[in-house]
Amino acid sequence: MxxxxxxxxxxxxxxxxxxxxxxxxxxxxxxxxxxxxxxxxxxxxxxxxxxxxxxxxxxxxxxxxxxxxxxxxxxxxxxxxxxxxxxxxxxxxxxxxxALGEEWSWGHVDVLRRPPVLENLLAAKRRFHGVTPLAQTRSVFDLIQAYRRLADAPDVPLPSPVATVSAAVENIAAAIAASGVDMVACHADGASSNVMVGPSNTVRLVDFEWARQADPAYDLGTVLAELLPFDGEALLAIEMATGKPDAQVLARARLYGAADDLLWALWGFIHAARSPRKHVEFFKYAEWRLLRARTVIEGPRYQAWLKQV
The missing domain is CATH 3.30.200.20 (Phosphorylase Kinase; domain 1)
Structure with missing residues (x-):
């Protein structure tokens, strides 16, 4: 090979x-x-x-x-x-x-939602926040702009909702920038399969290709978007992560989650058009991430969250 x-x-x-x-x-x-x-x-x-x-x-x-x-x-x-x-x-x-042993397995959403596993996952993310700063500093909004430039070509068909979600994410970027951002080292990847679960609910994070300096609420937002779509359970996770069920953190994290979903939707549409690996369902994945972003952008709490960040 x-x-x-x-x-x-x-x-x-x-x-x-x-x-x-x-x-x-x-x-x-x-x-x-x-x-x-x-x-x-x-x-x-x-x-x-x-x-x-x-x-x-x-x-x-x-x-x-x-x-x-x-x-x-x-x-x-x-x-x-x-x-x-x-x-x-x-x-x-x-x-x-x-290599981790056979007692370790890829994270599945139903497993990662279990409170002991979720608590260990969030603790691992927080520990990484404490390492010395990483060289990569591009924000999710910087990456979205870069991916939009790559996608704005005749060979990359984009569904029409990409434009409306992108406009909404520009508003998210402006709201978060106006509120100020504290930067720490972030895993910056909420995919459940990038968590390994071992004995006694222990976890290990894998795949640090996207790690960079970012707002810790972004790290939290990628986890919430992947695992906890309902705000009640999301607030419990925020309490695990920060010590209190903070509605402002929820707003910020949810908006970051939508931005991250747009990022990965663009990634998928670009690769669906240009990757030679046609057996990989990049387009289907992109549509799913775009749909998930829309549940926030078009949801009833979007405008309120913009004001809370």
Whole structure:
């Protein structure tokens, strides 16, 4: 396969010469978002523990900077909230991690909603907020503008609601900017499959390709959008995260969640048009994320939330 030779070269550099590669983990993006940006597999020297390897797909080169992923993954592993990064080859876009055991599984929404798991998930995100600042500082609004430029081309068909949601997100950006933003290191990825759940409800965060300096309410908003669509349960999660069920934090987080959904909708529409991997349902995923953004933008509380941030 096209990824095997560079992966084997990186494994040799990392001291795993002769490691045998597992079949790749199949990428899924509708609606689960897992193993899409990277070719992912296990590698093991016979008789030794395996390692987890990821190699960026070529169609993600304009979206993922390996240096950013390396920095954030390394810091997360050092504080114990993510698998340890063992080796990185930025030129090839390859990262090698310790592999979690068979007792760990991908996060599912129903599992991550369980209070002990959710509390550990939010605690892991908060711990990452405390690491030294990351080099990447583009906000979700900066990324949306960049993705809109990529998408504004004849070969990328965009459904008409993209325009109205984009206009609403511009208003969100203005409201949040006017209120002020405290920046911390954020995982910046709410996908349930980017949380691993282990024994005794322990969690590890994975996939730090999108990590950057951001408002901690953005990190919270991506989790709420993924796991907790109803505001009562969302306020309980906010209490877990901040110590009180703060309506202002809810407003800010919900609006950030909508912006994040627009970001990923644009990502999906661009890749549906341009990625050679036509078996991946990028367009279906994009439509789902756009629909989720619309539930906030067109919902009855949108205007009130704009005033609360």
């Amino acid at each position: 096209q990824h095997n030779d560079p992966i084997k070269a990186a494994l040799e550099q990392a001291g795993f010469s002769g490691a045998v590669l597992s079949p790749p983990i199949g990428g899924v993006v509708s609606p689960v978002h897992r193993a899409v940006e990277n070719h992912c597999c296990l590698a093991a020297i016979p008789g030794e523990a395996p390692v987890f390897v990821k190699c960026r797909h070529e169609d993600m080169a304009a979206f993922i900077d390996p240096e950013d992923a390396i920095e954030a993954s390394g810091k997360a592993g050092q504080i114990g909230i993510a698998p340890r990064l063992l080796h990185a080859d930025a030129a090839r876009g390859i990262l090698i991690f310790e």
